[in-house]
Amino acid sequence: MxxxxxxxxxxxxxxxxxxxxxxxxxxxxxxxxxxxxxxxxxxxxxxxxxxxxxxxxxxxxxxxxTEEFDPNKIIYTSKSVKTKDKFAGDLILVNEDHQYFTSGNEDLVGIYDANVERGLENVFSTVDSSYTILRAAYEPMADMIKAFYDEYQLDTLVIYGSYRSTAFQQQLYEADLAETGEDDSTRVAKPGYSEHETGYAFDFSLYYDDHYADYDGTGDYSWFNGNCWKYGFILRYPESKSDITKIQYEPWHFRYVGVPHAFYMAKNGICLEEYETLVEQHPYSGEHLEFTVDGGKHIEVYFVPSDDGAEETTVPVPTGYKYEISGNNYSGFIVTVYKDEKITAEVETAPAETQPDETEVPEETEAEPQE
Ligand SMILES: [Zn+2]
Missing domain, CATH: 1.20.5 (Single alpha-helices involved in coiled-coils or other helix-helix interfaces)
Structure with missing residues (x-):
């Protein structure tokens, strides 16, 4: 083929x-x-x-x-993806209806240690040195906070919540029930249903004058509300969407989803639940979701339902362009095509006879290499 x-x-x-x-x-x-x-x-x-x-x-x-030739027309090829990988990736939806299924081998980094490595220990901190976050989220998070620091010279930000194991989420949940005396918690997600278990989310708090203070995203800190998409983050629980997210307004909780998607949600004022539904309405076989990110990048997004009866799902992917695949955590896969980022030195230059290769390797699938 x-x-x-x-x-x-x-x-x-x-x-x-x-x-x-x-x-x-x-x-x-x-x-x-x-x-x-x-x-x-x-x-x-x-x-x-x-x-x-x-x-x-x-x-x-x-x-x-003149012959019909459109150099921008994308040629697709088939890629086999493990069907269970629909539960992984930076676009997974985790909420009270969609449980997080841990792979057990999240690629975590210690925030404190990584800050020391990057020379950022005086820019922002964590409550203690045990705090970890997914590697994929650490760099953009650190870049974002550094950009804020450069602008306002405020070193008051503390990472108050980041990756939580399900066991730790269980402890938090039980502690909240004990405190409120209720049967259910409205403040802490049930174990298995917190975005913090994915490692893609973090919470801000403030620390100054020897005490912690709530982060409310106002004043200078409102910079994050307007700029977080540039680093791939969304304000996950906006005030106007609590009827959909089922979580009250949390100005301190940010979630990594990748720049194009964060941009689309921010510009169109939609939350992750709405975005997932929108993407599902743009299947590979239909009209793809196309948009231009501020700054000029052309993006194409489409959905491929998972083949739940089979070990593997066939996902059409573009040849010659950078792309990423993420599961949505319930119904299938989301493919993101970076239409300005051509991948050269493969199909076009490699002699076809020597290598029956599968073009490029996607960067984003959390899973083990398949080829
Ligand atoms: Zn949070």
């Missing part, structure tokens, strides 16, 4: 090449005749109108040889 695709691509390229040659030849002729026309005019010969008509006739052959 890869061979077939390549030879098809070659023939398209050849056609394109021929078309370009024809256009060049026509342009040369037009150029020559044009120069001649100017010279004729400067010689004050009175046959200009006749010559202009002749020019028009010369251009016709280019139109005849």
């Amino acid at each position: 890869p061979k077939k695709k390549i030879s098809k691509e070659k023939s398209i390229r050849r056609t394109k090449h021929l078309t370009e040659l024809a256009i060049c030849a026509a342009l040369l002729i037009i150029g020559a005749v044009g120069v001649k026309g100017v010279m004729d005019r400067s010689n004050t010969v009175s046959t200009n109108s006749y010559k202009d008509k002749a020019d028009v006739e010369v251009t016709e052959p280019t139109e005849v040889s």
